Amino acid sequence: MSWLKNWTWPTRLRDKGIIGMNRRNIRYIGRYNRRRLYPLVDDKLKTKLLAQQYGITTPELIGTVTTQFGVKHISEMLAGHGGFVIKPAKGSGGKGILVIEHVDEDGFIKPSGMRQSITDIERHVSNILSGLYSLGGSPDVALIETLINFDESLMDYTYEGVPDIRVIVFKGYPVMAMMRLSTAASDGKANLHQGAVGVGLNIATGAALRAVQFDMPCFSHPDTGHDLASLVVPQWDTLLHLAAGCYEMTGLGYLGTDMVLDREHGPMLLELNARPGLAIQMTNGEGLRRRLDLIEQQPDNVPTIERVAFAQHHFARQSELVESKDTSSANA
């Protein structure tokens, strides 16, 4: 019965408070996310403009391409920018995001070192416009943003790509957080199913709790070899307040916020997700159920500061990485 080893019982998952896809869809997304609010987060351009309105920092916009005619002028738009990111406004799951780390005379260089010509870039933008990466294949807009200079303290924990921080915000309370570190396997993208390392974060401090790659626990970054136990996200309180503020900004009750840490600008909102995935439970080694149940009992209209404080108080946890490794680096 060796093949049964990879399976577990529904009761065990329920005891752990794990939320399945069906429950997430019906019980949380269906109940707390009103359909008409989706465009606010499904369109990154709208999210960005809204965020500026609410004083939430986002990466600087170099420009947008809205017509196939505009594709021809993209080289003029890119002139003078060392690194940039091209993304579809309505893309999902990180699809269609092209990161160019720096530019030289010969062309554009991706974080992996792969060289792209201007034709490649134009083709990519053209694909975005015709809706290749958008939900339902509808015509789309391409956003060009400046490359994020991510915080140096995090440099050792990532390979080629920008590590981003996913915070699940439920009714305005940050309930669970993780950091996604890109690896060689994930081609510089911070997508867990492509092989990025997911690090569960303590809501109270922003310190690493536990790390997984391909759903299996790991203790160091597979490419840099850096110990993950020492990982603590700087400016954690600011980041949580920013994430929690997205509830007022969008009105969506069950929200996935993707944040990055910029060297100069601090925490920035990268994008929002109205259907955040469940992998965060794997990285935290804990189900969402108990935390969500607790938040559901809380009254509405609580100010952001109080919500963040409540979450930091109730959802604090001990690091599993530290327990299994040395205890001295807990506050590094």
Place this chain on the structure above:
Amino acid sequence: MSRLMFYIIVGFLLVVGIASSVHRHVQFEIPWLPGEQRQVWEIEAGITFNAQNGPVQVDMALPSHQAGYRVLTENTASSGYGLAYQADELGRTAQWTIRNAAGSQQLYYSVQMLVSQDARSPIQTPPTLTAATPWESPYDSAASQLIEQAWARSANNATFARELIRDLNGERQEESARLLLSQEAPAALVVRLLNQSGVLAREVSGLILEDGRRRQTLSSWIQVFAADGEQWSIFNPATGEQGKPDNLLLWETGGRAVLEVQGGTNSRVSFSMMTHDQPASAAVRNHYSDDTLLNFSIHSLPLEEQALFQTILLIPIGALMVVLLRVLVGLKTSGTFMPVLIALAFIQISLTTGLIGFLLIVAMGLIIRNYLSYLNLLLVARVSAVIITVIAIISIFTVLAYRMGLSAGLTITFFPMIILAWTIERMSILWEEEGPKQVLIQGGGSLVTAVLAYLAMNNPWVRHITFNFLGVQLILMALILLLGNYTGYRLLELRRFKPITDDEKLS
């Protein structure tokens, strides 16, 4: 409150669905199991003529119950015409009448004949022997010579007819036979010679049934009665073969004209036909169907639409399979309901050919699509190019299969090409972005779903139930609504979240 409404609706659907199914089972004696299949022929006669600005009367002979065939239902389409069915001892006729008609006219009559081994012909009234018109010289001596020869070589009426026909055809054809054939058509000549010798016989019209034939005409056959006037047999006027071929439907057996048009010119009638199998119960029930509200059923529709609905009513079964596999199992597919459409194609093609064809087309498509991605095309243009590629691949495979004598390859054209093109496009993007593993997972998931949906939809019992009990659709609806409310874990999540439960054991 809304939960309560939900369960009330689901309960209502279940109760109505079950009740209407039980009602149909009890009231119309439709069995829950499919039982044996019976062959049914659908034959359509189209009458065309030019009306001459005045009253028109059209009489057409109609087929009756006969050995091997039983009339199930008949319909006519004739706008503005009065219609009456008439029957006498010589057979049935339909009579269309109109006070004023001009120009080209078209009348349609269609009949469903059930192939039934135990069907018997009604008692045939033998024709009365009229005084034969005498032959003119030199035909009289030629006729009597033929009759004498055949008479000498025969023992009874049937063998006499057989010999006579052989004398008039083929190698034994003599001078006298050729002389007489210059005067009359073979069938009419045989009947005239038989009558001249005091044998009761007449010319009847029959239709050779072949599936999918159009613009067919009736052929002449000779009915010869034995001396007692009750036994009779059918002869082929060209070969002298005795007996009715199995696929011969006698259309007119009274020796009268099949079509008579008064007030019109250039009249002609042509026949088209098709065959299909249907459950014996349904075939017999057709015979007694009456149009009440509770008898609301697909069977009241014309046959062509029924065949269409047979497929349409299966789609909810496929949808249910998709819901089951996605909600309860958590299988990933490329395109939510694409597997259902593929499964529908499998039903037409058969599973093995379908699977091979699908894999060949998608694999070829992916290779060509890979090249297309270098051409830097707009999405719509690229997908259109993929559609044309898919059509080209299908054409090439069909021709190759035909050349190699694989008739199964010809059915590959049943694949929904646009859907295939989108599948190829989506898989190609998936390949570029997530690598071949995801393509295999999603492609495999789609194929597994398609095969399971096919097995469910092609099951004879499922086909019988969905086609005969419309209430089942409501039950399916209720089931899908309930599944849409399922918040439990998916089967594959038991594996996905397994690592979390491991930790508990460690600590």
